[in-house]
Amino acid sequence: MTPHRVMFWQIGNVWIFYVLAGLATGLFLAGVVAYVSVWKKSSRSLEIPFSKEALKRMILDTFLGRRVLQGDVAAGLMHLLIFWGFLSLFIGTSLLAIHHYIFTFLEGTAHLIFSFGLEVGGLMLLAGVIWALIRRYLQRVPRLERRLEDAVVPLWLLLAALSGFILEGLRLAVERSPWGGWSFVGWCLSGFFSPAGAEGLYPYLWWGHALLCLGFIAVIPYTKLFHILGAPAGIYLQGASKPIVLGMEEGAGEFDLGDAIFFDGCMRCGRCVEACPSVGAGEPFAPRDFVQALRQALWQEHFPLGDIRFMSPKEESKVDENFWYCTTCRACLEICPVYGAAFEVVTKKRVLAVEEGTMVPKLLNQTLEKLFKYNNPWESSKRKRGAWADGLELIDLTKRGAEADLCYFVGCTTSFDDTAQMIARSFSKVLQTAGVNFGILGKKEPCCGDIARRVGELGLFEEQRKGSEELFDKYGITEVATSSPHCFHTFKNEYPEAPFRARHYTQVLRELMAEGKLRFKKGVEATVTYHDPCYLGRHNRIFDEPREIIRAIPGINLIEMTHYQADSLCCGGGGGRMWQDLQGEVKMSEVRIREAEATGAEILITACPLCLIMLEDARKAAGLKEPFRVMDLNELVLQAL
Amino acid sequence: MSDVLILGEVKEGSLDLKTLELLGAGKKLAGELGGEFSLLLMGDSVSGMADEALPYGPAKVYKLEHHLLQGFKTDLWLACLEQACREINPKVLLMSHSFLGMELGPRLACRLNTRLTTDCIDLSIDPEDGLLLRTKPVSGGNAISVFKCPGEPQLATVRGKVFAAAESGDANGEIVDIKAKIDESMIKVESLEIVREEIVALDKADVVVSGGAGLGEEDGFELLEELREALSKSFANVMIGCSRVAVDKGWISSDHQVGLTGTMISPDIYVAVGISGAIQHLVGMVHAKKIIAINTDPGCNMFKVADYGVVEDYEEIIPALIEKLEELS
Amino acid sequence: MTEIRIIVCAKQIPDPEAPLSDVSVDAEKMEVIVDAPQVISPFDENALEVAVRLKEEAGGKISVLSLGKKVSDTVLRKTLAAGADELILLEDDNFENLDSHSTAAALAGAIRKIGDYDLVLTGRQAGDWDSGQVGLILGEMLALPCISLARDISIEDGNVLVKKNIPEGYERVKAQMPALITVSNEVGELRYISRTKMLKMMRGARSIPSWSAEDLGVTPEALQQMGITALSSPPDMGRDCELLEGSPDEQAEKLAEVFKTLR
Numbered sequence A: 001m002t003p004h005r006v007m008f009w010q011i012g013n014v015w016i017f018y019v020l021a022g023l024a025t026g027l028f029l030a031g032v033v034a035y036v037s038v039w040k041k042s043s044r045s046l047e048i049p050f051s052k053e054a055l056k057r058m059i060l061d062t063f064l065g066r067r068v069l070q071g072d073v074a075a076g077l078m079h080l081l082i083f084w085g086f087l088s089l090f091i092g093t094s095l096l097a098i099h100h101y102i103f104t105f106l107e108g109t110a111h112l113i114f115s116f117g118l119e120v121g122g123l124m125l126l127a128g129v130i131w132a133l134i135r136r137y138l139q140r141v142p143r144l145e146r147r148l149e150d151a152v153v154p155l156w157l158l159l160a161a162l163s164g165f166i167l168e169g170l171r172l173a174v175e176r177s178p179w180g181g182w183s184f185v186g187w188c189l190s191g192f193f194s195p196a197g198a199e200g201l202y203p204y205l206w207w208g209h210a211l212l213c214l215g216f217i218a219v220i221p222y223t224k225l226f227h228i229l230g231a232p233a234g235i236y237l238q239g240a241s242k243p244i245v246l247g248m249e250e251g252a253g254e255f256d257l258g259d260a261i262f263f264d265g266c267m268r269c270g271r272c273v274e275a276c277p278s279v280g281a282g283e284p285f286a287p288r289d290f291v292q293a294l295r296q297a298l299w300q301e302h303f304p305l306g307d308i309r310f311m312s313p314k315e316e317s318k319v320d321e322n323f324w325y326c327t328t329c330r331a332c333l334e335i336c337p338v339y340g341a342a343f344e345v346v347t348k349k350r351v352l353a354v355e356e357g358t359m360v361p362k363l364l365n366q367t368l369e370k371l372f373k374y375n376n377p378w379e380s381s382k383r384k385r386g387a388w389a390d391g392l393e394l395i396d397l398t399k400r401g402a403e404a405d406l407c408y409f410v411g412c413t414t415s416f417d418d419t420a421q422m423i424a425r426s427f428s429k430v431l432q433t434a435g436v437n438f439g440i441l442g443k444k445e446p447c448c449g450d451i452a453r454r455v456g457e458l459g460l461f462e463e464q465r466k467g468s469e470e471l472f473d474k475y476g477i478t479e480v481a482t483s484s485p486h487c488f489h490t491f492k493n494e495y496p497e498a499p500f501r502a503r504h505y506t507q508v509l510r511e512l513m514a515e516g517k518l519r520f521k522k523g524v525e526a527t528v529t530y531h532d533p534c535y536l537g538r539h540n541r542i543f544d545e546p547r548e549i550i551r552a553i554p555g556i557n558l559i560e561m562t563h564y565q566a567d568s569l570c571c572g573g574g575g576g577r578m579w580q581d582l583q584g585e586v587k588m589s590e591v592r593i594r595e596a597e598a599t600g601a602e603i604l605i606t607a608c609p610l611c612l613i614m615l616e617d618a619r620k621a622a623g624l625k626e627p628f629r630v631m632d633l634n635e636l637v638l639q640a641l
Numbered sequence B: 001m002s003d004v005l006i007l008g009e010v011k012e013g014s015l016d017l018k019t020l021e022l023l024g025a026g027k028k029l030a031g032e033l034g035g036e037f038s039l040l041l042m043g044d045s046v047s048g049m050a051d052e053a054l055p056y057g058p059a060k061v062y063k064l065e066h067h068l069l070q071g072f073k074t075d076l077w078l079a080c081l082e083q084a085c086r087e088i089n090p091k092v093l094l095m096s097h098s099f100l101g102m103e104l105g106p107r108l109a110c111r112l113n114t115r116l117t118t119d120c121i122d123l124s125i126d127p128e129d130g131l132l133l134r135t136k137p138v139s140g141g142n143a144i145s146v147f148k149c150p151g152e153p154q155l156a157t158v159r160g161k162v163f164a165a166a167e168s169g170d171a172n173g174e175i176v177d178i179k180a181k182i183d184e185s186m187i188k189v190e191s192l193e194i195v196r197e198e199i200v201a202l203d204k205a206d207v208v209v210s211g212g213a214g215l216g217e218e219d220g221f222e223l224l225e226e227l228r229e230a231l232s233k234s235f236a237n238v239m240i241g242c243s244r245v246a247v248d249k250g251w252i253s254s255d256h257q258v259g260l261t262g263t264m265i266s267p268d269i270y271v272a273v274g275i276s277g278a279i280q281h282l283v284g285m286v287h288a289k290k291i292i293a294i295n296t297d298p299g300c301n302m303f304k305v306a307d308y309g310v311v312e313d314y315e316e317i318i319p320a321l322i323e324k325l326e327e328l329s
Numbered sequence C: 001m002t003e004i005r006i007i008v009c010a011k012q013i014p015d016p017e018a019p020l021s022d023v024s025v026d027a028e029k030m031e032v033i034v035d036a037p038q039v040i041s042p043f044d045e046n047a048l049e050v051a052v053r054l055k056e057e058a059g060g061k062i063s064v065l066s067l068g069k070k071v072s073d074t075v076l077r078k079t080l081a082a083g084a085d086e087l088i089l090l091e092d093d094n095f096e097n098l099d100s101h102s103t104a105a106a107l108a109g110a111i112r113k114i115g116d117y118d119l120v121l122t123g124r125q126a127g128d129w130d131s132g133q134v135g136l137i138l139g140e141m142l143a144l145p146c147i148s149l150a151r152d153i154s155i156e157d158g159n160v161l162v163k164k165n166i167p168e169g170y171e172r173v174k175a176q177m178p179a180l181i182t183v184s185n186e187v188g189e190l191r192y193i194s195r196t197k198m199l200k201m202m203r204g205a206r207s208i209p210s211w212s213a214e215d216l217g218v219t220p221e222a223l224q225q226m227g228i229t230a231l232s233s234p235p236d237m238g239r240d241c242e243l244l245e246g247s248p249d250e251q252a253e254k255l256a257e258v259f260k261t262l263r
């Protein structure tokens, strides 16, 4: 006899099984349909752009678990075990169905390999699920929540897998077929059962196992298990291109399909909670909770029966009103398995809040008014914008006949803040020393629009963008260097029709170094560490230039903090937070300054006016004294010239 | 009739300092008009204060008493004031620029069909037409304007601390009773409850003494507190402010913080002690009328916005300053 | 709850936030020149905010009146964007530099013309001349119950309940409507008006009615100007820091003198 498997061995009334299977599939499909209907209703557009890149990314991420592995290998392996275990059992069962109903092929060697594969799959699943339970309930990994469904789902899987193995053991105990050893787990278990007892027990357990498995399928859309479908869909959509800036009329405050799927694809892994500086500072905001609250809100609004995830708490926390806390630092996107950009959703919520008007915090309200009236968030006047340059004899590009190769765009905060003005003065002197022919816009310099954009005042941003573009156009400016990574980011990524090339000063300095125009004559004997500004590093991937410049200075010893490059911690000044009167238990900047201090470096270097102010402020508040200092990269460079 | 009439105010059972200053102003104006000045006192029981006022030289002290005048009910006080003005018929009526003056002044002006100038810092009589020249800061104190308006009585509310208080001397005047013609039906706005509050309302301070990181230690605020007390002898509403660093260090609570993320204030005088003048701090106080900076660093930003500066360790200056202030007062 | 009709008086002034250096005085022309954009006087914005909140609660209609020789509807349309239903400009050559009494008379004319209202709200004082009179005079002229310095306003069976600032704290008062209330900043800032909303309001072809003195039934003779006879800069406008020199003792002495002069 060739090795084979008897279908529905010992099972009567098979039709009941078919009914149940139909029911499970129906429930599953009904759930999926509900999702699709909610997505349809909550999204501005249903367009699914085709992108090969995104498709590739989706497939690789899904099957190799790259995003889950990244940054947390243990979690990644655990997930891979469950994923592949589950998948192989699922495929196995499907093959069996094909074998039974369509054409018979699982015979002989094929059957043996098949049996063996299923055993391995089952073991992987078991191991993964047990590991998951250990991580959540014994190891108590901090980022993991312990809600009802977090226990129900893995226990369900555990029972399904165990009952499967026992069932097999029972069957083999009766059959004792010569090829039974290939199903090695079941074979081992079969030793524990007497054939007669096994035969009696088998049907009951079989129905139990069937119910567990069918139920599991059915329950997928009604629990966080939906990420099985939602995550890949989310990954695909987050990778497909999106419009850069939408106007109000174009539905800037509305969710798109990618957002809605992201909310449903989020499996509450909490990686973002671990990374979010707002959470780290003890503020009442966390991206995961924000996303979950939005998810629930969408269901409550667009689905007659409310939240489909019946095990979710009835009221998700109100964090969706605390979106002003987000600094848009991008740390959450860096590690989210489904590439969820919580901060972009935050911006959408802000767009709506700004449009509505009553939920704008007082200080931000005043700042926006000031931005509109005076094109800067600090002074109720445009007059003193160029005052930092007094005595430096710089070319004012807005004066008749003035020309230069490079326009230095100073930015609001660098122009008006006493601490930050140093960046402007140092950079100007460095450029002068390097013999660069550059000019500034003096008191005509506008605001780039970063603040307006980040806090969701898109109408104002649009006006500022147009104004700036016209100004640059008018004075024939094609090359721009900015002090602030924020201006740089805004120009580079959010001015689709920019008539100029914008670079951050670190790029300019790096280039001058390569051209040999910037030579460090003096050494600086110091141990320093470098803080990556979010909008330079994470948002624009400029990690190396500043480090190369620092390392080129003779005598300098650059050491890294615990969090650096893409993993850097936010100073707390971005995303309009500088102009909001919000406080957590500690300040983000203080967390950061402590980390810098812990390296033993004497100088903390950064390359952004907001970081400089926030960190200098934190240094004072933390009472860190000389020789520990906070410095802008320009200042250091100037010292070494 | 009296040429200049002053509306008196009573504080804690005695004549308010502001009223004494008004008496000083009234005397001056009466002199310029070649006439006399009188005082009007209203309330449920003001006889004691009438006697107290006579030595300051008014020709008459009009006394308008009524049990309904207990507590301040604008409608009734206004009716009494109107009645008194019609009976006394003064050429000039002065009130202090206080809650009371601002509640009554504008409405009285309307009822008597005359013009009021509020918050005057100087008053004199135009010799040509005998009208009142009213000097008043406008545009948030960025300009000083002199007004002259028709109508009788000539009406002004006067800022505190600009006229010297009248000196007491011989009491030659007489006390005149006016019978109030008021009744409850005149009350259009009914008072339900008065809620007293004690809060650090930094934005209501006239003088703010502020300390920053330069104080070096928590005890620095004790010295500032002493300075505050010394200044309180000459100024109303002196309060302690601070920079955010001082709050962060836990030296003082955050309701004292001035600046972007604290309170925005525009007091008459702002004294910045050991505060460097970061823009986040400046936005909260540059609108102060006068800024005084004490800082060891002559290059610090605060001196760029200050009117007066002292480059010196605050621990040297403040004790000496407190001493001098005591001598002066 | 019955609907409520509110009239808000809002004045256009140069931004009072402008720094000292942007303010100058033309003594000859007797004008204060503020090189700053025009805005709605901040306390008037507070008044508008309460009005909108009351309307949101009870429903009703808000009319905004703004008076001047020439009123910029681009500034005042903000009131419509904030939730006012109607903006009426009171414009007339004779409306230049009016004194408080005449301003109130003109506003009273407009309010009588509107006729049907429950509340008249004004800011406690205007941000330019800081006079603090127009509201209360207006109340007198219209013979309304007057409540000043409101920090909270609510409506209850035809009565208005107000928490008003008093030196000791606040007083809860009640009056029958219609009534006049001057509003203080404690009620809260005007909600933020986004640029998109503003632009929509600008583009909207809605025509803004403008009433002249004649429309209001006020004769030019009844209108008086402020009667400025002189205008000057305060003693030392624009800041130049005077550093007090000498030993600490001498410095302290000089500083004490400064305090004395400021007293």
Ligand SMILES: Cc1cc2nc3c(=O)[nH]c(=O)nc-3n(C[C@H](O)[C@H](O)[C@H](O)COP(=O)(O)OP(=O)(O)OC[C@H]3O[C@@H](n4cnc5c(N)ncnc54)[C@H](O)[C@@H]3O)c2cc1C
Binding pocket: A577, A578, A579, A613, A614, A616, A617, A620, B211, B212, B213, B214, B215, B216, B242, B243, B244, B245, B246, B257, B258, B259, B260, B261, B262, B263, B273, B274, B275, B276, B277, B278, B279, B280, B281, B284, B294, B295, B296, B297, B300, B312, B313, B314, B315
């Ligand atoms: C988003 C944000 C919001 C902020 N909001 C505010 C705010 O609302 N309010 C605020 O104040 N700050 C605010 N800050 C902080 C602000 O940037 C400054 O860090 C802070 O104001 C500095 O405080 P300071 O002047 O007391 O300290 P420092 O800048 O350290 O200045 C201390 C000064 O004391 C002087 N000094 C030292 N010893 C003596 C002595 N013995 N006698 C006299 N002088 C001495 C020094 O010369 C120095 O000028 C904010 C910062 C950020 C980033």
Ligand code: SF4
Binding pocket: A272, A275, A276, A277, A278, A279, A286, A287, A325, A326, A327, A328, A329, A330, A331, A332, A333, A342, A343, A570
């Ligand atoms: S962008 Fe930064 S602050 Fe905002 S949610 Fe993500 S991690 Fe948190």
Ligand code: SF4
Binding pocket: A265, A266, A267, A268, A269, A270, A271, A272, A273, A287, A288, A291, A332, A335, A336, A337, A338, A339, A340, A342
């Ligand atoms: S948003 Fe992303 S990182 Fe955060 S919990 Fe959800 S899936 Fe995890």
